[in-house]
Amino acid sequence: MRRSGRMREKINERKNSEPMAYDKNNIFAKILRGEVPSFKVYEDDKTLAFMDVMPQAPGHTLVIPKFEAENILDLDPDYASALIRATQKVAAAVKKAFSAPGLMLAQLNGEAAGQTVFHIHMHIIPRSSGVDLKLHAREMEDFEVLKKHAEMIKAAL
Numbered sequence: 001m002r003r004s005g006r007m008r009e010k011i012n013e014r015k016n017s018e019p020m021a022y023d024k025n026n027i028f029a030k031i032l033r034g035e036v037p038s039f040k041v042y043e044d045d046k047t048l049a050f051m052d053v054m055p056q057a058p059g060h061t062l063v064i065p066k067f068e069a070e071n072i073l074d075l076d077p078d079y080a081s082a083l084i085r086a087t088q089k090v091a092a093a094v095k096k097a098f099s100a101p102g103l104m105l106a107q108l109n110g111e112a113a114g115q116t117v118f119h120i121h122m123h124i125i126p127r128s129s130g131v132d133l134k135l136h137a138r139e140m141e142d143f144e145v146l147k148k149h150a151e152m153i154k155a156a157l
């Protein structure tokens with residue numbers, strides 16, 4: 001594929017990891033504005049938690065701040081602390097709902113780290129010994145399953 005000079009410039013901007021303006025049309029910004037549906041499990045004035053639609057394990061949940069930040073470096077400290085508080089609360093419910101012996105928390109910053117959605121988020125993923133994770137952001141889960149999992153987590157909150 002031939003790329004125009006402008007397109008090459010844009011790709012290079014991202015590759016060089018220069019700070020870029022927050023994209024108000026990223027999918028999580030749309031979820032926050034209610035323009036795209038999500039399987040919500042928890043909400044407060046500063047955060048929202050919902051099911052990952054391509055879970056790496058059953059119960060994979062995301063927590064996002066209601067603040068326009070691509071990554072941890074851009075996040076207002078008050079929202080960073082609200083994000084951790086909400087993550088702790090939702091993680092306890094995920095652990096209970098899925099009887100998870102372990103929990104993995106992950107937060108990726110920048111394309112080079114594997115970030116694919118550029119609104120900061122925490123991943124909460126149940127783990128069991130000897131059970132491998134599915135690949136990251138690869139396989140869409142059945143919406144009925146996600147709905148049921150969201151209900152299980154809400155009941156455990």
Ligand code: AMP
Nearest residue numbers: 027051052053054108114115116117137
């Ligand atoms: P990251 O690669 O850390 O940016 O993670 C982004 C996560 O968002 C991936 O695990 C995706 O499966 C998940 N994801 C992408 N689109 C949606 C969506 N519309 N609703 C819920 N999760 C999503």
